[in-house]
Amino acid sequence: MDKEIVPGIMADDLTAFNHAYSLYHKQIYQFIFKKTQSEYIATEVVQLCFIRLWEKRKTLNEDTALNIQLFGMARQVMIDELRKETARLKYNNGSSQVPFTDNLMAMIESRDMLKHFEREIESMPPMRKMVFNLSRQNGLSYAEIAEMLGISTKTVEGHIGKVLSRLKSYMFTILM
Template identity: 50%
Template sequence: MYKQTLYLCLAMEQIKAIKADNQEIFSLVYEEYHRQIYGFIMQRTKSDYIAEEVTQLTFIKFWKQRDILSEQLTIAVQLFGMARQVMIDLLRKEATRFKYEGASAVTPFTDSLVDAIESKDLLRLMEQDIQNMPKMRRLVFELSRKQGLSHKEIANLFSISPKTVEQHIGKALLQLKQHLYSVML
């Protein structure tokens, strides 16, 4: 009981300090709750992109609304409440955007907002994996898949055989496939 009372007093002092524009206390609160908010959102959305966005927007909202923070509620209660509301607002906004952009903006394999968000995360992971490939493999892969050049055209560009181009692309695809398979597990 004593610990709980002490914790509440400390939380109330932190809220008073934040309301008085104390950025140091705000930074401490950010450090203490950042991972927790991120995990809370990640657990519900399964999206790294949304978890990052919501976490940042939550702390921005918390700072902007510091004048109206309640001294009767803990920081955790207020932060998680804001995070939940920010998540709902962001999901609604994204749903509306997809609705008005139409099917052309959504890839064929996405049939819901969550699938679209997961696809964005997957594409970002793939792009990171492509950037981590050996230089020649990456160049050949990007010329083939992003620029649409034929194996023969790429071979002429680098003075290599079309078979070597084929091997680079095969290794690149295998690397992507293995990485994506490990991520999906």
């Protein structure tokens, strides 16, 4: 279904675009509303996201699912809108919503930090990356990981320690 929509949109087919809108506008609205608790921002983001989709239609990736591309656009539009809203609220003498918006921006920026961490983890040796992912993403204990991989729990601890040390070091370099 998605595979036919992207080439259609890229070929300036309004029917394909309208189909994409009908498929995804509600999902994007709910996604943004869940993050912001703002009907206004959710509505704005949906509209701007689909405007951006049409404007960037020639550069869409046919190999990436449309929903993934749309949600990426929506996230970026949401960040842009929150920044604008934060500036507007601060300019209007610090409305009571500023702390909420600042906290939301901090959450989004921390997610960006997580993406940097994920890239850093991806660049690590395969065994270290696997041990870390089994621990953090799958919630396995050191003993379970050791048994599964046929290594000692001390080796598991060593891998986790090296990953955490590298991430702390990476975070320190970003913050300085």
